[in-house]
Amino acid sequence: MSQVAQGGGAAAVPASSAFPVRRRRKFNYQSVLGTLPMIITAIGVFVICIIFSVIWSFTNSKVFPNFNFVGLAQYQRLWTTDRWLISVQNVVIFGALSMVFGMVFGYLLAVFMDQRIKQEDLFRSIFLYPFAMSLVVTGLVWQWMFDPNLGIQAAVRQIGWTSFSLAPLVNKETALYGVVLGGLWNGVGVTMAIMLAGLRGVDAEIWKAAKVDGIPTWKTYLFIVLPMMRGAIATAFILQLTGVVRVFDIVIAMTQGGPGISTQVPAIYVIQHITDRANVGQGMAAATMMLLPVLLLIVVQGLLQWNAKRKQGRA
């Protein structure tokens, strides 16, 4: 992970390592004192708390944590519980759909915003304002819009289109797609903003060159500019990915995991087991599983960096 952080830092702030004056000093007690909250947080929360979560996942802790170890029993139970299996399936579907549609819609919006349009600031404000509102608010609004008897469905039917149907939340098969739509409404503006900044960061010379070569605008956007925006795409991707793994508020507000258990997600599973269901061991096993995608991300990032370094060495 240290590689990751340093890599990121070095890319943006070359200055930080270039100044010899900032070489590591001997122990400066004021500095240690000043960063005491960071020391406590880094070690106490992001190391020790995680270790405890993992340890308790191997115990049969119920209401209160204990240290009666039961091996992998909690994991065995976890992976044979419908509620968890559906949670994992849901988070994968939710993640895939919101990321694909979020990226495509976000990039499209950014490209259209980039056409020297009038009122750019107005459009930007409109696309972004949902993000200022909480996911609870987002969930409640869309729950109301999707109300089968009084929502969009009813309003459209009244105009005369009587077979119109748009009430995904009351149906087990479609509830998750309703949540995806709510999430997109909240977050697409951010993807657009990041992509637009990325578009504007592309060298103007590229555009001139593409024009000279007679490449149509849409091709330039898709095959030349898009691959050059790796930074912006990675930022948007990671932002969305962390949001997906954590997805909680919007589901609670929109469906409370229902109908039935059709929109359960891992984050809800963990919280329910450490609160209402009073089964800490089971909750911690689920929490430990939630750590896996993060570790995977770090390994992938590490491999990419290692690969890049190796290539550099060869050249």
Next chain:
Amino acid sequence: MSTNALPLSQPIVDGPRGAKPKRITPARIGVYAFLVLSALFFLLPLWVMIVTSLKGMPEIRLGHLFNWPAELTFDPWIKAWDTACTGRDCNGLKPGFWNSVKITLLSVPVSIVVAMINGYALSFWRYKGSELLFAVLIFGAFVPYQVVIYPLIIGLREVGLFATLPGIVVVHTIFGMPILTLLYRNFFASLPAELFKAGRVDGAGFWGIFFRIMLPMSVPITIVAVILQTTGIWNDFLFGTVFAGRENMPMTVQLNNIVTTTTGIREYNVNMAATILTAAVPLVVYFVSGKWFVRGIAAGAVKG
């Protein structure tokens, strides 16, 4: 990771660089049609929220979701603020509002001051192990909250902070720390080293340089941090549910309780008024801060 794709030193808005538009062509019309349709999609829920909150229940039962109220009423707003029920308490949203005000007013400055000192120390006063601590902190930005929440509950209970106002402030400070520290570290690292050297030559130490040189320099980045934290903490739901306890229940949690209360008839107009009231603070922050908000998002890209 790629948190630095959009450094703050660069202006976010640079002016369009796409192909030069000609006169009105079908393509131009297409561009605006797409943008206007998208804008409608984003605006529709806000419109529905507003009109629903201004209608009486009889009118809502007619099902004209998008219509402007035939008979304008502000009663739902008054009820949402003053008398709406969560379980047996019928005090409306106002206790939640004041709890959120308390939580936000305390958590924003505390989390920012802590992160500011972190970033300053990590840029100018590194010590053995400080970079490793920072790496752990950045790792923390990607860890799902559920992985650390339960041990944190136990830890806070041990020191008597669980379900208290100081407790929820500590929690917001902890989870705001990774991204804010990164923000300040990158900012301080982008300052010219001569500033720091000059302070050293004048004999100033860790705190002297911090208060006399760095603090005044960091006003712009602090505006971004304040926006990021104010909206983030106001909108928080998970930590409020888990850590705040009944006494300090923030507005988002209370809103959810009011709306999902299943007893009696569901009053959609009151629910929507309550929803707007909860969204009001971050929306005002958003519209007042404008482009600063976009910078905050770019900077806070890992926060999620």
